[in-house]
Structures are given as structure tokens and as C-alpha cells.
């Protein structure tokens with residue numbers, strides 16, 4: 270599905286940097302903290318937007334919930350002191366009003382707000398007729414439609430300086446990440462709406478500063494527009510997200526270690542070689558599709574046979590045996606266990622669907 274958003278070209282309103290870096294503390298805690306962080310950040314000149322959370326949507330109560338409205342003036346002053354636009358999170362109409370009153374340059378909608386269409390609509394209504402850039406973080410749950418819906422609601426009231434921020438998704442799977450990146454979701458958003466700039470927030474994906482460089486590099490390799498990285502003058506005493514914040518100095522060093530690759534290459538040799546390799550991929554994909562089709566035809570036959578003999582569709586031992594044997598084969602040729610298991614599960618689900626159809630004919 271293609272999205273029909275009326276979006277202003279990124280080149281007209283976003284800083285002309287690659288990558289565009291948004292940085293600053295998770296939370297604005299005091300005037301000194303945000304001024305000092307800003308001053309350190311400005312030394313390297315590679316940050317284009319200063320961020321700071323004023324109202325903090327905490328999952329559990331009794332955590333630091335932000336300094337509130339008075340912090341907006343501190344944030345704006347910090348931005349002015351280094352000549353950068355400032356951005357903060359809004360979660361309701363009151364926040365929007367306060368930000369507009371304090372000349373905040375960019376607003377963003379947080380992951381806990383994007384999940385709620387009522388809140389998003391309230392924010393959109395408060396922004397009717399206002400020309401301000403709005404960044405929309407992905408919803409906590411891996412549902413692309415909530416993300417898209419928020420962009421549509423804002424666009425419908427006339428906000429056309431829109432960008433998306435990928436900050437990972439809550440997941441039950443045990444993993445090293447605080448929020449599972451599920452890169453396929455921002456990629457799908459890009460396919461639905463190629464004009465929309467997408468930023469990555471490696472801090473909230475990683476949850477730990479050690480993992481940030483790896484996630485940031487991956488975002489760059491996927492050609493994302495920029496990065497939102499939390500930085501704090503003294504992360505050890507940060508009132509929120511302490512583990513994932515870096516000092517401005519660490520930020521400079523991790524940015525300098527990123528490899529920014531070219532989108533395209535003009536070299537004829539490169540283009541020819543790429544064409545050649547892509548045509549091999551096309552042939553292999555065709556082969557894969559034909560193999561899947563032959564496999565499904567056999568599955569159908571087995572279904573008919575099971576029906577004639579009144580046997581259940583799901584045969585657990587057979588399935589366990591397939592998983593074990595295919596994992597072994599995959600390992601021998603260097604394919605990851607996770608990949609082969611995911612693929613087999615998909616194939617198995619489809620086989621069950623086909624056999625259920627046969628059985629109920």
C-alpha cells in the first residue's frame with residue numbers, strides 16, 4: 270500500500286548534514302545540566318538539533334517525570350547559546366501550547382503516545398494551522414498502522430514537515446536490546462512512503478551505551494536520514510535512562526567511527542557487476558518460488574491422504590524431526606539457525622493452512 274502524504278521535501282527544512290544528528294539529554298533536569306550538555310555538544314559541530322525531554326512518560330509511576338513547563342525556557346536558551354534548533358516530546362494539547370509559547374522549534378511524539386489514536390488526534394487538533402516540524406516515534410507495539418495513522422492524522426491538519434523516528438519495539442523475545450529493532454518495519458514504512466525521512470534512535474533500541482555504535486552503524490547502512498542519540502553531561506547521575514546515555518565526548522567519538530557509505534556509485538564497472546549479481550538473484554528467487562510451489566503440491570497430496578485415512582494434520586514428531594534435521598543442514602552451509610527456523614515456521618504455517626483447506630473441503 271502506498272501512503273498518500275503531502276510532505277515537504279526534507280531538503281527544504283531539515284539541516285543539510287549526513288547524518289543529521291539530534292542529541293541532548295533524555296530529560297532536561299536543570300538549567301545548568303542542559304546548558305553544559307549543549308556547550309559540550311557544540312564543540313564537535315556534528316549535532317544539528319538539541320533534544321531534551323520535559324515531560325517524561327514513565328512506564329511505572331514514582332520515577333522522575335520531568336521538570337515540566339519551566340524546563341522549556343532552559344532548553345530554548347541552551348539551543349540559542351549554541352545556535353541550534355531545539356526539540357522536545359509532547360503527549361497532549363497542553364504540552365503543545367506550552368511548547369509553542371516557548372518557541373520550541375521541533376516537536377516529537379513519543380512511543381507511548383503513538384500507540385493511542387485519541388492522544389495523537391488531540392495533539393494534531395492543537396497543531397491545526399501551525400507550521401512546525403513534527404517527528405513521530407514508532408509505537409511501542411510492532412504495529413506499522415499506528416505509526417502510519419499518527420503521520421496521517423498530523424498531515425490531515427496541515428503538518429507537512431514530518432519525519433519518523435525508529436526507536437525499536439517491545440517484544441517478549443529475550444534479547445540484548447531494550448527494544449527489538451525489527452528493521453523490517455521502518456523499511457516497510459519507507460516503501461510505503463519514500464519521501465518520509467526516517468531517523469533511528471539507537472539509544473532507546475540499545476538500552477545500553479555499549480550497543481549504540483552497532484545499532485547506529487546499521488541505521489546508516491540502511492540509509493536512514495539521521496540519528497537521535499541521548500547525551501548527558503554526567504550520565505552516571507542522569508535521572509532517566511542513565512545506562513543508555515553517553516557523554517558529549519563519547520558521542521563525538523562514536524559518530525567519528527561511523528562509516529557512511531555512498532547511496533550510489535557512478536563507476537561503470539560497479540554498475541555492471543551489480544547488474545550481473547542482481548540477475549543471479551532474480552534467477553535464484555524464481556527457483557525458490559518454483560521449489561516452494563512443488564513443496565506445497567506435495568503438502569496438498571499429503572493432506573488428501575491424511576483425510577482419506579482420518580489422521581490429524583499436525584504430526585508433532587515429524588515437525589520436531591524436520592526442525593532438527595534442517596537446522597543441521599543449514600548450519601553445514603553457514604546459514605543462521607534463527608533464519609532457518611523462522612523460515613521453516615512460516616512454511617509450516619502455510620502447510621497447515623493448505624491442509625486445513627483440503628481436510629474441510
Ligand code: PEP
Nearest residue numbers: 295379380381406436473
Ligand atoms: C525519549 O526520547 O526520551 C523517550 C521517552 O523515548 P520513547 O518515546 O522512544 O520511549
Ligand code: MN
Nearest residue numbers: 295499509510
Ligand atoms: Mn530516554
